[in-house]
Amino acid sequence: MSDAARASDSLDALRDAWLAVWPEASTVFSRFTRLRSPIFCLTKADEEREGLVGSFAMIRLLDLSVVISLRQVRERKLERFAREILAHEVGHHVHAPGNLRDQARLLARVRFGLGANLHKHAPMVANLYADLLLNDRLARSAGLDMAGVYAALKVPDPDPLWTFYMRTYERLWGLRTGTLGREELPASIELDADLAARIVRIFRSRWLEGAPSFARIVREYLLKAEVEQKAPQLGGWLDTTLVDGGDEIPDGLVE
Template identity: 40%
Template sequence: MAPERPATLAERWSAAFPDALAAWSPYTRLKAPLLLDTSKAAAAEGLTGSFAMIRLVDQTVVIDLQQVRELGIQDYAVEVLAHEIGHHVYAPASITDHTRSLARMLPALPTVTQHAPMIANLYTDLLINDRLMRSAGLRMPELMQAVVAGNQRGKPSKLWILYLRIYELLWGMERGSLCGKALPPREPRQPAIVAGSRSGQASARIAQDDAADASSSNALDIEVDARLASRLVRHHARHWLAGVGRFAVLVLPYLIEDAKAGERLQTLMDTKDAGRGGQPEGMTDMDPEEFEDIRHPGADDALADDAPVDGDPGKTGKPGQSKAKSGTGQARDPFQYGELLRLAGLTLDAQDAAIRYYGERARPYLVPFPSLPAQHSEDPLPEGLDPWEAGDPIDQIDWRESLVLSPVPIPGLTTVQRR
């Protein structure tokens, strides 16, 4: 008898998909992932730079198995697939929320708005991985250690070190378990207070100047920022959209200091083109939350040690409660609309963006095509017919229908009555 052929990597990962779905809920349903053996085949599906990605337009998970082998994470199928499923069912979950998160993040990233998709990706990854580790008991720390060991792209930046340190704090890992000995000496600094207000450009300049001062004085305190970010992730776990702007303010100095801060992080970018081929709705109008002042997490009382967790309003009001200023209902201009969609992963030129913009703006004012009202008969609709048997009241015979059946009525055979 011939020996049984060992399962291929694609077969093993395909078999792990039901367990990955169950990590979120026994009722979670999603189409089977695309498991591609080569990076060339993955590139044909739009996956480049990372070993995995999602497509929100058709709810698809795409995996580059060649990069999986190169990173040495072949044994973490459930963890990787569950993470990608999390982008579909948790954050961002839909192309509309994906685009809305970018819109809330843009005011907090003056001059570096091109990095908004990367920062949104990092933020949702933190939320998903922390939930899978705590609620589903998956081996997310081991997966991150394997990714760190296998990812040698570029030079580790302070943003990369910050990102890994956040995981160490979230999961109670020993300092340096992920980021190694790359943590610089602690040099505390005073965080920025306000950034990204839509009321004017002053707050954006404050955030940028604060970041520049921190960079010039070499006072980026990764440890303090990592602790603030870990509290931010836990506090906004249920209402994740409420924390995107604050997370962007936190990492802004790292982006301004190092133009290549995200080079090594590209391996983890699985939502940068998540909106490709889709059509987010309602993006011509700004959300009320976009007019709020985006506070640095260090100046946010909700993230204090004694603050209530997300879902327990306590003294801070309802989670995600809007404190929008006047200006609600303001619309974006066509240029802002096009830039936002391009950041979400859509491939549009200026003309296509303008067509979508004005089409969405005009849709509420469309007049229905005129139609003539249909004439309704007031005569009662006749009911069905039943046989009339001998012994039934003779006045109940429907003679018209009976004679239609036979010109010679035969009682009990061709006679009928109304129901």
């Protein structure tokens, strides 16, 4: 058997394993959730066809399709996190943002917090905020190993934004500094991470209200990156199609 054939068989087996987890993962947030089975991409061509760009997983809010690149899952050694990743994607439909209307409201609030000169970053910041809300709920209420996912995605030399973001998760989950990001941090990042964690907890059930405050924290990191002419360094899991130039919000949905 050729290497290509063995790789294909391996991905087929991985697809079967993840499909077996889907019924449980899709109902972590609510037992009433009803979504079609995920679309599993085995090749780069599959990913391009489905519009999966800059991430190994996403949910398309327009048609509520969960799309997973098993090729990237294997490359990133995420095979054992099927329940975590699938439940997270479903959470974007069930909890945050939930639908295109609330996504539009979220983007509007994030733009307000960022200021006019940083509006182009609003989709990314909205996704980072929504992911914090979802992952904290999945870790604390459902007992899922969301920290394990980010440990597997650990960036070797993270920039200040990603360092702040990972430290926020460490604060939320009581993890030792350096578990997900850098071990040595400036006091400013510690303070920002503490504030972001408080925003996530305080506004967990009315998350739209907390979006501008989170965006104001991120704003300073984006301004610094622009001065240094550096693109934000992210961990490869930006999973709503509005983040990377995908589906635009239909007219009339923004308040």
